[in-house]
Amino acid sequence: MDAAHLVARHGGALDRRRLHELGATDHDLRRALRAGSLNRPRRGWYSTWAEHDRRFRAMRVGGRLTGISAVAALGGWVLDHHPLHVAVPTNAARLRSQWRRDIRRADAPADDAVVHWVAPTHDRGSSTGIVDLAEAIELVCRIEPAEQAIAVLDWARRTGRLDGIELAALRERLGPLRWLVDASVDDCDSLPESLARTRLRAAGLQVSTQVRFTEGPERIDLVLEGAVAVEVDGDEFHRDRFESDRARDLAITASGLHALRPSARQVFSRWPRVEAAVVRALHERGILVDLHNSGVAQLERPATRRESPPHGLLPRKAPELWRRSRATVRGRGE
Numbered sequence: 386m387d388a389a390h391l392v393a394r395h396g397g398a399l400d401r402r403r404l405h406e407l408g409a410t411d412h413d414l415r416r417a418l419r420a421g422s423l424n425r426p427r428r429g430w431y432s433t434w435a436e437h438d439r440r441f442r443a444m445r446v447g448g449r450l451t452g453i454s455a456v457a458a459l460g461g462w463v464l465d466h467h468p469l470h471v472a473v474p475t476n477a478a479r480l481r482s483q484w485r486r487d488i489r490r491a492d493a494p495a496d497d498a499v500v501h502w503v504a505p506t507h508d509r510g511s512s513t514g515i516v517d518l519a520e521a522i523e524l525v526c527r528i529e530p531a532e533q534a535i536a537v538l539d540w541a542r543r544t545g546r547l548d549g550i551e552l553a554a555l556r557e558r559l560g561p562l563r564w565l566v567d568a569s570v571d572d573c574d575s576l577p578e579s580l581a582r583t584r585l586r587a588a589g590l591q592v593s594t595q596v597r598f599t600e601g602p603e604r605i606d607l608v609l610e611g612a613v614a615v616e617v618d619g620d621e622f623h624r625d626r627f628e629s630d631r632a633r634d635l636a637i638t639a640s641g642l643h644a645l646r647p648s649a650r651q652v653f654s655r656w657p658r659v660e661a662a663v664v665r666a667l668h669e670r671g672i673l674v675d676l677h678n679s680g681v682a683q684l685e686r687p688a689t690r691r692e693s694p695p696h697g698l699l700p701r702k703a704p705e706l707w708r709r710s711r712a713t714v715r716g717r718g719e
Contacts (some may be wrong), residue, residue, distance in 0.1 A: 388413040388434055389422035393609035396513040398432040398444060403510035427486055432514075439469060440514025442483040446490065446498055448473035453529055453537075455521035458514075462540040462576035464533050464653070469498040470524070472516050519551050523558060524556055526565050531694075532684035536579040538569035564694040570594055577652040578606050578617040584656065585609060585663065587695035598637060605637060612670040613663060614642040618649060636680055643670060656681075 387506075387561035392399045404414065417423035423431045424554045426444040434441040439458045444501030450458055469483055480500065482493035490500075501524065515521070515614040522541060523560045526534040541547040549553070556566040561718060568586070572595045573579045585607070586592050596608040607615040614637045643666045648660045655659045660676065667674050688694070 386410070386413045388417040388431070388578070389420075392423060392431055393433045395511045396442065398426070398430055398508075398512040398514060400510055401429045404431065425457075425486075427481070430512075433511050434514065438514075442469055442498075443471045444488050444512065444514055445481055446471045446500065447480040448475070448500070449508070449512065449516050451501055451516045452499075452504070452524040453519050453521075453533070454536050455515045455518070457523060458490070459518065459546070462531075463509050463582075464536070464576070470501065471498055472501045472503050472520075475502050477502070499621055518546055519555050522547070522595065523555055526555075526562055526688065528687055530672040530685050531565060532580055532583050534565050534688065535568050535684075536576055536584050538566060539571075539573040540576075542569060542571040542630045543573055548596070561690045562688050564698060565669050565688055568698045574606070575617065575649070577647075577649040581615060581617050581647070581652050582607055583660070583684060583698070584660075584681050585615075586676060586697045587684055588676040589680065589697040590663075590674065590676070598642070603636075608642065608668060609663060610670075610672050610674070612643060612672055614662070615665045616644065616646045617652060618646055619674070630708045654685055 386409050386507065389406065390587060391404065391407055395403075395407075401414070414423065417431070418425070422558060423433060424436055426432050426434075426439065426441050431440055432444065437440075439454055440451055443454070446469070448471040449455075450470065451472035453463055453467045454470040457467070471483075474481065480490040481555070482488040482490055483498045484493075485680055490498075503520075517542065522537055524535075525537050529537075537664070542552065542661050551568060556563045559566065568583060570582070573582065582592055582594060590609050591611070593608045595604040595606070596614075597604050598614070605614045606617050616637075643661075645662055647662070651659050660681075664674060664676065677696060683692070683695050
């Protein structure tokens with residue numbers, strides 16, 4: 386019997402007892418281990434994941450991926466590098482280093498793994514190596530910077546990973562942090578676009594998303610104050626579109642908007658320059674803005690119960706006095 390194929394069909398990890406129940410023998414397991422098609426993250430467990438796989442390392446510790454590590458493993462929108470976040474049962478024992486299963490976690494202080502004692506029980510028989518996505522995103526909302534949490538919610542909504550019922554339940558569980566869900570959208574196309582939208586709104590600007598600017602289906606990523614169009618280039622979506630992007634910029638300008646096109650790298654690491662360009666473009670259109678940079682700084686910290694959300698991310702009852710209406714731009718606002 387092909388033990389590796391059997392394990393892969395059942396989520397990626399099975400324990401020895403479950404493998405025997407499914408018809409695999411110890412000889413099958415030894416043969417798969419020698420061939421390298423199976424690995425052992427912990428005693429009695431067999432997996433098809435490579436040793437560098439986050440799921441394998443989490444199982445070696447003694448649990449499953451959670452939080453930002455789970456989102457990253459699923460291909461979500463994640464900033465920078467993060468320590469390994471592992472959910473373990475509340476009664477877990479014999480935790481190990483993520484790098485070597487013969488080293489106890491207590492003896493590996495520089496392990497760079499964060500353990501969350503939240504899982505009610507151990508995995509029995511099989512494991513996917515990742516907690517339920519809604520559980521992982523809830524942890525992201527509680528411990529990661531606010532802009533990262535909103536980006537993860539954008540990704541989950543855009544890809545359909547969370548449906549409306551799951552999103553509503555998550556919002557209810559978050560309590561005072563429910564504003565993170567309210568600040569997310571379901572039509573965002575990339576991580577840099579998510580960060581740009583959230584930061585600009587937190588700074589106090591009126592931001593419309595996915596705005597139609599021609600009679601066709603084409604839309605602008607973000608329109609600020611009805612006057613400045615921001616198209617955020619992300620490597621995944623714009624790498625080979627130089628000519629078409631320039632044509633879009635011309636069409637946007639012809640429609641009466643000021644076109645700005647920051648790159649993903651500029652959004653990630655040179656945000657003050659992007660913000661300065663936005664302010665200058667608005668000034669050129671006669672819109673004098675006073676940005677609330679304290680709101681942007683707040684996004685770099687985890688949201689807390691004691692701190693109100695950035696003013697710009699709250700629904701506005703009335704427009705700012707310096708705003709001018711732009712009837713020519715049709716989009717969905719805040």
